[in-house]
Amino acid sequence: MSELKNDLLLKALRGENVERPPVWMMRQAGRYLPEYIALREKYDFFTRVQTPELAAEITLQPVRRIGVDAAIIFSDILVIPQAMGVEVLMEEGKGPLLPNVIKTEKDIISLFTDKVEEKLDYVMKALTLTKQELNGEVPLIGFAGAPWTILCYMVEGKGSKTWEKAKEFCFTQPDLAHRLLQKITDITIHYLKAQIKAGADVVQIFDSWAGSLGPEDFKRFAQPYLIQIADALQDDAPVILFPKGSWYALEELSESSASALGIDWCISPKMARELTSGKITLQGNFDPAKLLLPIDDIQKEAKKMISEFGVQKYVVNLGHGITPNIPVDHARAFVDAVKGSQW
16 A cells, blocks of 8 residues: 555544645535536436446545545445344435334344445445555545434434434333444444555544434443444544434543544534543534635635644544535635635
């Protein structure tokens, strides 16, 4: 493997001094890029995910186009339910649908947790291919959904604003919920280890729906499994935990073996630093909707955000994924604001 020419992200995750903070964007490989849209018109979603050459090409597009400091593999968090034997359908513009939801003990017993490397071999091939294509230009990030977020989809069957069915399942059948969460955790650890072996330099755990839980319930149904994953991977690669909306968990998660915590825009940089006592690298937290501001304002806002977080132990990112309506030159302006300034 080629030596990294740009290792800013890895330095920031190790807490080492950097001349400027690294910058990348969640969901940077995808829907706002015209070259991605061209591929979307030719191939359906899971064909794009399951064809290593297509996944690698999509992963590389934002590196070439907007000059981010890291690539993140193009995939989906719902490949894990698929590997566990759950059907996942994806309709363009509508989001995922899981026709057969988890309801009973029997449903949980029937889930597979072995042979994840074989079942998701296409992800490993995409990582290895992307790593070769990058040729040491920037680090490559692998990822998975957090157990709580995956449970939400497996029990609810589709996206939701409130996740009432998922919460009802956890509150009325907590023992079953913990069995399901543990199964998801076990397969996710194997999956991420395989990703690292295939070429991922860093892995991120997306707990997109963590904020639907209150502090105590997060501690019961989300936090223990995030910590298990971070502990299991700490000797393999840096781990970024992103429990969206769960600012109340930052203090305890800053004591975990994770290398960084991702945060959304609902918490100020100052408060995030205070809660984590400067112990851990933070990542975030630009509101993606602000990428619709005029370019000069995007750059001013980005610089203001960096000055509030501080340059060290910080990864510039959005507070959630970039949305499809963002002009490419606005995304590039955000990246350029970081790369073109003296810090």
